[in-house]
Amino acid sequence: MxxxxxxxxxxxxxxxxxxxxxxxxxxDARFRAMQWTPAHATFYGDETAAETMGGACGYGNLYASGYGTDTAALSTTLFRDGYGCGTCYQMRCVGTASCYRGSPVITVTATNLCPPNWALDSNNGGWCNPPRTHFDLSKPAFMKMADWHAGIVPVMYRRVPCxxxxxxxxxxxxxxxxxxxxxxxxxxxxxxxxxxxxxxxxxxxxxxxxxxxxxxxxxxxxxxxxxxxxxxxxxxxxxxxxxxxxxxxxxxxxxxxxxxxxxx
Missing domain, CATH: 2.60.40.760 (Expansin, cellulose-binding-like domain)
Structure with missing residues (x-):
């Protein structure tokens, strides 16, 4: 990234x-939560979230800028050439044994881009290839909703107010x-x-x-x-x-x- x-x-x-x-x-332009929609989520980096610092949005050290580790890199479809930076999402893992019991909801902020990988099929490694809607989470965020050994999980997500x-x-x-x-x-x-x-x-x-x-x-x-x-x-x-x-x-x-x- x-x-x-x-x-x-x-x-x-x-x-x-x-x-x-x-x-x-x-x-009255107050932003309100949108409807729940299916997608998939992976993670990058380790438990320290060191690899999530910086990122394509330019926020730099995410602790210092107030975003912490509850962050996501967005696929191109959601990133919108950078206009998706700073948007907030709720999501929960669904439909797999790797999801934690009760399907806990997490909230993340978009701070990075998950770039396409044209060498891989969109359904087999090229998770962020357009037009897929995909979230590449920090590992600490991913671990709040699912077993990290799964690698990729189906989720339901929605845009929410930041x-x-x-x-x-x-x-x-x-x-x-x-x-x-x-x-x-x-x-x-x-x-x-x-x-x-x-x-x-x-x-x-x-x-x-x-x-x-x-x-x-x-x-x-x-x-x-x-x-x-x-x-x-x-x-x-x-x-x-x-x-x-x-x-x-x-x-x-x-x-x-x-x-x-x-x-x-």
Whole structure:
């Protein structure tokens, strides 16, 4: 699984708590749990979950970013070129003796991509080949619902709201002419489809950021020395959130700044 090149720097960063921010949306866009659907799940790594750190979403050390080991790598169909990063799922093992008694329900967050393996058949090793819906869990998460010796188990899953403590987090990377922002700790539907940045300089307007990869967005602009505000739209619900004054004029690359607002 490919890890973001800047994830280590991001998670070595300090956390700045913003004192400003207002959430705005024109409709009741609260995300609600979806219906249960069949799929399959495997796992990667060992009990330490060391191999799950980093990942294609760019969250880096998942302990430091608040996601822990209850995580999953998504097949291409669910990953959606990175727009599936941060989404949350409940699942339970069903229909096999490897499932634990009572079919316990686990909750995981999408932090990585399970890439296709075109050398193997989709039903015999190429579990993440499109159009299959598949979850490659951390081993600790898998072991909460099934005997790990099974390797692969049938599951029922559903998208659920992401429950997060605190506001959205913005990890800043880049250089004086390029701002790269990793969006983390996203509540509600957990996903982002559009993002804008606004500097605090005179005459500054909202600048639309382009999707880089995973959970990162970029702007090619010189924004140093200006307070930064961000506006984000959820991929699933269309809800828009305004996080005003998240980073102060003295913001620095390599730091993570937290707003007081989040999706619902």
């Amino acid at each position: 490919a890890a973001s090149a800047s994830s280590t720097a991001i998670l070595a960063a300090s956390l700045f708590i913003s004192l400003a921010g207002v959430a705005v949306t024109g409709v 429950v997060r403590k605190g506001g959205l987090r913005f990890a800043l990377q880049g250089n004086p002419s390029w701002l790269l922002v990793y969006v983390m700790n996203v509540a509600g539907a957990g996903d982002v489809v559009n993002m804008w940045v606004k500097g605090g300089g005179a005459g500054q307007g909202w600048m639309r950021m382009s999707h880089n990869w995973g959970a990162s967005y970029q702007a090619f602009a010189q924004l140093g020395g200006q307070a930064l505000s961000f506006k984000l739209t959820s991929y699933t619900t269309g809800q828009t959130v305004l996080a005003a004054g998240v980073a102060p004029p003295s913001w620095c690359f390599g730091l993570t700044y937290q707003a007081r607002v989040n999706f619902s």
